[in-house]
Ligand SMILES: Nc1ccn([C@@H]2O[C@H](COP(=O)(O)OP(=O)(O)OP(=O)(O)O)[C@@H](O)[C@H]2O)c(=O)n1
């Protein structure tokens with residue numbers, strides 16, 4: 001893994017411009033994946049999934065630091081890298097892990113006006129180019145946004161196991177990560193949903209939407225899928241091998 005550029009010579013930090021941080025929620029149990037250990041630590045193409053994810057972020061010059069949010073009792077990972085921090089502040093839900101990670105970022109010197117790219121540790125196929133394309137669009141946007149994919153298939157609604165309708169999919173997108181927002185507004189948006197147990201907050205964009213913002217949709221890639229089910233590992237392995 002290459003070292004991240006030092007903060008003082010970083011293009012976004014050499015002046016008053018906001019910096020870009022990455023926050024990787026890595027505290028899930030991966031129950032749907034059926035692995036003995038949490039899926040993000042499962043080896044894919046020779047190393048734990050999360051290290052592939054980290055490698056993609058470490059190759060992006062505009063990322064100043066990465067914060068990995070792991071579960072409090074997590075003993076799977078030890079990282080020796082000056083610009084990667086490990087925080088055992090994972091919560092009961094993904095939203096809570098992200099909220100705790102944002103608080104940790106502010107405690108370690110990030111500013112509320114800096115950007116954060118939140119990315120699932122379990123999306124180990126993300127590429128540096130995809131991350132850069134999101135940064136390029138969002139850094140010029142007043143709100144921020146997310147990588148997402150237009151639906152490639154016909155969309156059906158269901159009732160009792162039967163199709164009740166074929167839906168218009170022309171305005172439907174599948175949300176991916178990274179999702180890029182300013183740290184302060186995102187933390188505020190998440191805090192506002194904490195009392196309800198983060199109900200309906202399945203990603204950062206949904207919290208921002210609840211706060212009245214309209215995040216930008218930036219086209220992602222079908223290869224940037226989240227490893228979720230047992231069969232996803234073989235596909236991830238095949239794609240990673242085809243790249244190396
Ligand atoms: N309490 C949680 C739950 C999830 N995540 C992280 O959020 C990302 C996306 O979560 P997902 O894979 O959907 O959830 P898991 O809880 O890991 O899996 P499952 O729902 O199958 O148990 C993963 O990198 C996961 O580690 C987290 O940091 N904290």
Ligand SMILES: C[C@](O)(CO)[C@H](O)COP(=O)(O)O
Pocket residue numbers: 094120174175176177202203204226
């Ligand atoms: C954040 C996310 O990856 C966007 O697609 C996704 O919602 C996380 O998965 P979950 O199953 O909803 O936890």
